[in-house]
Amino acid sequence: MTTKANFPAAGGSVVVPYGHVVGNEKWRGSEIAQRLQGKIKLIFEDGLGLVDFHLSNKICILYISEADLVAGDDFKRRLVRFRNANSLGGIVIVERTQISDQYFIAVQKLVVLELGMVLLPVANQAEASQLITQLVREQSKDHNSNPFLRKQCSQLLEPSVFRTVQQIPGVGKTKALLLLQQFGSIHRLCNASVEELEVVVGQTVAQQIHTFLGS
Structure with a gap:
């Protein structure tokens, strides 16, 4: 079954039937598509442009494979083009393997800190299919709002954000938890002053965070 709609090349306003995921035609026959079939209602369309999967009218996925990372900077230009072209909520799924x-x-810093998008690492397409299924179920629970923009992280997103904050130099599990409890989101953390950070993690680590985030 294929639902026809007008999909702008940059992934602009898209009508996604409720309870469905619209996938880029290039994924037809892939492992990720095969694993999604039967778990969710997956339909394919040409003309999605930069977008790989639309979870809803406002939220979509851009998939960065191990091969994309190794090949060079094309994926970076794609992400920047997407971010500049529209106001969709973009979720970037990245294959994090031994090779990549x-x-x-560097990808994490670009996606989360510079582009302000959600980054979710996976080991392979099989794990990605499980993640997309979870995301769709999350959407069905709260389809009138974007769960990734709420101050209180959803159970699904929280581990990813938690891991992301831990990657900042000088920040471990405890400090990451304290920072998220204090600031609520990575975006607010990026905009925090050294003084605000000092209250949570002390002067030395606060300066390291501030320098890393380029505030």
């Missing part, structure tokens, strides 16, 4: 791990920190 060396690129992950």
